[in-house]
Amino acid sequence: MPGVVPVAGRASVVVTDAADSSALNRVRESIRDAIRDASAAGRPLRLCGRGAWMDAGRPAPASDLLELGGYTGIVEYVPGDLTITVRGGTTLGEIRDATAAHDQWLPLDPFGDDDGSIGATVATASSGPLATFFGTPRDLVLGLEFVSGTGAIARGGGRVVKNVAGFDLTRLMIGSWGTLGAITEATLRLYARPEADASFAIGIDGGGVERVRALMRQVPFKTYACEILNAALAARIGLPAATTALVRLGGNHEAVATQRQAFAELGTPVDVDSAIWKKLRGVEPEGASVVRLSDLPTAVAAVWAAAARVPNVLVHASPARGVVRVIGDASLDIAALRDGQCAMVAERLSAAQWEQVPGLEGALPSRIKRAFDPRNVLNPGILGVEA
């Protein structure tokens, strides 16, 4: 599949060879045709990348599955530009491997594993602990190609790192859960791997959430990641069963060593293998109910406290981002979690739990949906938008 070919004046460019590309063009055309046909017939489609997360989002009744995972591979990778363009079905693992060969990475670590496709990751705006430093897909995606609900192939953004040409279709598509179009290609911002990338855990008491937040507010650097885990979650990934701050630092050795020292005021940092992050990402069991609660960083301790009182849940929080993520089961009481002012974004719930989550408010979401998918054939209902 992808090969490395030298191009005059550029370090090395990874492209798909010509024979593949005509076959791939047919795959892209078949995606377009399927959406056109569905639109003409008014027959809903359920979009599917690698099928890794099909129980996420509201129940979306659709007669047909549109598989996008076959449209895969690297379109262009110029390491010196720190950008990569890939087809929508390309997995995070394929991107990881291709970029690691040049000591680069896409610092995007959504919950689950690296078998998910970039198209689905972007469509669901999924991110993980590294969002603390590198942001979410909205900060990492430079351009997208998608097939709209009418079967039109459109692009937003481009392949360069800075771009204000045209309205921002890219950010509109990110997090639209496939309701506006099927993502067929993405250009992503990459980073060079840091000289040092260190992780450690610090046991903190239950009231330590606010201390961690205050420390992060005060220090003159940003952590790559800082997740606070409740005791049950810490135990689940092999750490002592106590409320734990799991911290990841990156940069040059001197910077990382100094930054680590700053965290010692919370407790004793115990070095952990970076594989711990993979365990954290993969911790949620099949059929789990998962919601994210968010508020201002100064309110995160209160949101945490309320969530941590719920029995039998795994809870982790990104204090600097003001996000608390709760992993439970079908018995998780959504109404109780929604107490207070915090915002809630549900990831996976049972059908009964979804009934307790209101749909999107306001006229704009419906108007956007109608503009891009007038026949309401793409993942209808998955976002709670009135068609």
Place this chain on the structure above:
Amino acid sequence: MTTAVISQIDQSLADRLAEIVGARRVLYRPSELLTYSSDGLPSYHKQPALAVFPGTRDEVVAVVRELAARDVPFVPRGAGTGLSGGALADGVVLIGLNRLTRILSIDVENQLAVVEPGVVNVALTRAVAQHGLHYAPDPSSQAACTIGGNIAENAGGPHCLKYGVTTNHVLALTVVLPSGDVVTLGNAAGEQPGYDLVGAFVGSEGCFGIALDATVRLSKNPEAVRTLLADFMSLEAAARAVSAIIATGIVPAALEMIDQPTIQAVEASIYAAGYPTDAAAALLIEVDGALAGIERDVDAIEAICRANEARSVRIARNEAERTKLWQGRKKAFGAMGRLAPHLVIQDAVVPRTRLPQVLEEIDRIGRANGVRICNVFHAGDGNLHPNIPYDAANADETRRVHVAMKEIMGACVAAGGTITGEHGVGIDKLPYMDLVFSEDSLAAMCSLRDVFDPDRRANPGKAIPIHSCREWYLSPAARASL
């Protein structure tokens, strides 16, 4: 498009708007409107039929509703420093937002501020400086441009290489849609489920409505800042150094390139910064962040510059030296006023590894057309600003400038780049939009516009090509204000 009819903008509309905002805040005599007939490109003139200057959020909403009721198109305007013709009102109503200058709240602990659209960019940074914070997007016009205008254009600046552009710093907006409906986009206090309406609105060039307030992120002032000036005997070597620095994984706060014609213009002006006038190019490089480890990054960058044939590398020893080095860069456009009566400022982006070839191509285009090109730009993200000083009174030279600009845009697009990195499309870049976007992509953008403004009354004729238009030129008066 609806009827953009001057006849609708009659005395009764002027009277009604005067009831809302006060008679002094409604201008309709041609002499009064002259000031508003240009933006940052004042030799391009479009006279509004009427200009209205609401002083409060309620007045803005009332004005927009009145225009909606009468089906009258309008153009929102901040400080008028834009460089794409985006804030020009051609026979329609201009709504000036520069009186809405209140900073509504500052939340130091959560690093947020809520501001009205007319707050000047640097005024926000000054207001939060005492708390060790700043507002990161820093366009060269930051002493004059407004946050509302920055949001409309998704403005950048030298430091967006590390800190991101405007859209990375806006969390929520209250917007009056062209219909007069007021909506809240995003959620300052957490995630909002559903579509990224803030993302859609930022950079919409005044075509989606008017922001009444914006909740923006404030950034911590870095503990340490180091500024370096490296000079090179060829543009190509300087461009290679740029790629090599980026490839190390160090993300400089800023990485700017200044070529010889620009250096010479700066050094001959009152903004002389001590740039070596015999160098083919200089790089102005800044790293910032925590003190711990910063010298290692400075050393690494210096070594890379030398490995790429830098003749000398100078590190600013104090804040005064640092300010002086930056002053030369930020006032470079003004300094070009010495070279000729008029100046085209261009804006395009190319992949960073293509900088050496594209700069060579730009040089070739300049020589082939007999025009002088000054490059001063954000090299770290490949964001070029090829500028051409010329005399608009010389018809032949003007024609050659046109040809050169068009060829430069073509060269940037051919290299895999785009036609604007931070100035916006406005009317200036409309002729180039179909170089980068297909008909279906442009149609999708139009349908997004129709979601916010189904009557297409907000900033009609901008951002998405409806008609072709001419290049614009910056007058000496406008350059002086930069």
